[in-house]
Amino acid sequence: RKEVEQDPGPFNVPEGATVAFNCTYSNSASQSFFWYRQDCRKEPKLLMSVYSSGNEDGRFTAQLNRASQYISLLIRDSKLSDSATYLCVVINSSYKLIFGSGTRLLVRP
Amino acid sequence: EPEVTQTPSHQVTQMGQEVILRCVPISNHLYFYWYRQILGQKVEFLVSFYNNEISEKSEIFDDQFSVERPDGSNFTLKIRSTKLEDSAMYFCASGVGDFGPGTRLTVT
Numbered sequence: 001r002k003e004v005e006q007d008p009g010p011f012n013v014p015e016g017a018t019v020a021f022n023c024t025y026s027n028s029a030s031q032s033f034f035w036y037r038q039d040c041r042k043e044p045k046l047l048m049s050v051y052s053s054g055n056e057d058g059r060f061t062a063q064l065n066r067a068s069q070y071i072s073l074l075i076r077d078s079k080l081s082d083s084a085t086y087l088c089v090v091i092n093s094s095y096k097l098i099f100g101s102g103t104r105l106l107v108r109p
Numbered sequence: 110e111p112e113v114t115q116t117p118s119h120q121v122t123q124m125g126q127e128v129i130l131r132c133v134p135i136s137n138h139l140y141f142y143w144y145r146q147i148l149g150q151k152v153e154f155l156v157s158f159y160n161n162e163i164s165e166k167s168e169i170f171d172d173q174f175s176v177e178r179p180d181g182s183n184f185t186l187k188i189r190s191t192k193l194e195d196s197a198m199y200f201c202a203s204g205v206g207d208f209g210p211g212t213r214l215t216v217t
Contacts, residue, residue, distance in 0.1 A: 046206035094165045101151040
């Protein structure tokens with residue numbers, strides 16, 4: 001089983017749509033959880049942290065379910081500029097970042 | 110705001126040559142990392158560095174690779190005897206959220 005698993009997509013949605021990405025992780029001892037965004041041929045950029053209590057930042061909401069080892073990201077009112085690859089990242093006990101393979105989002109006009 | 114820098118942005122080298130990729134991480138961070146991303150594939154962990162020594166390394170990080178922090182600011186990744194399959198983007202990271210812009214390595 002992969003350490004961090006994501007649906008590769010692509011998700012092709014119209015502007016204004018709500019889209020949800022899911023991620024599962026295999027190591028129950030994982031410490032911290034994040035969503036990153038990566039534009040084509042650029043470095044990953046930290047989007048937001050993920051907590052069991054949920055975390056909201058504007059149009060973005062992230063949620064962690066430790067019991068199910070499941071992480072989600074919800075984007076409301078999609079903008080063209082949201083088109084990117086969204087990376088689920090898990091940090092293990094030795095502070096190593098483990099990346100999922102990413103979910104590609106295309107927002108069309 | 111401090112940021113991670115990497116040089117060069119693009120390095121072309123011939124198979125069998127040695128390359129050194131350079132990074133200046135954010136100085137007050139404790140952990141530094143090297144990752145690589147082969148075109149179209151996921152970001153892969155290579156090595157983490159803490160307190161001036163390797164904290165963890167992946168199975169990719171074999172004897173061909175080495176890291177150094179020679180002067181307290183620079184953080185280098187050396188790849189000896191490069192192979193075609195070493196062609197990738199190499200990202201340096203500092204702490205959790207700060208990635209450098211990457212060095213694109215092309216081995217011909």
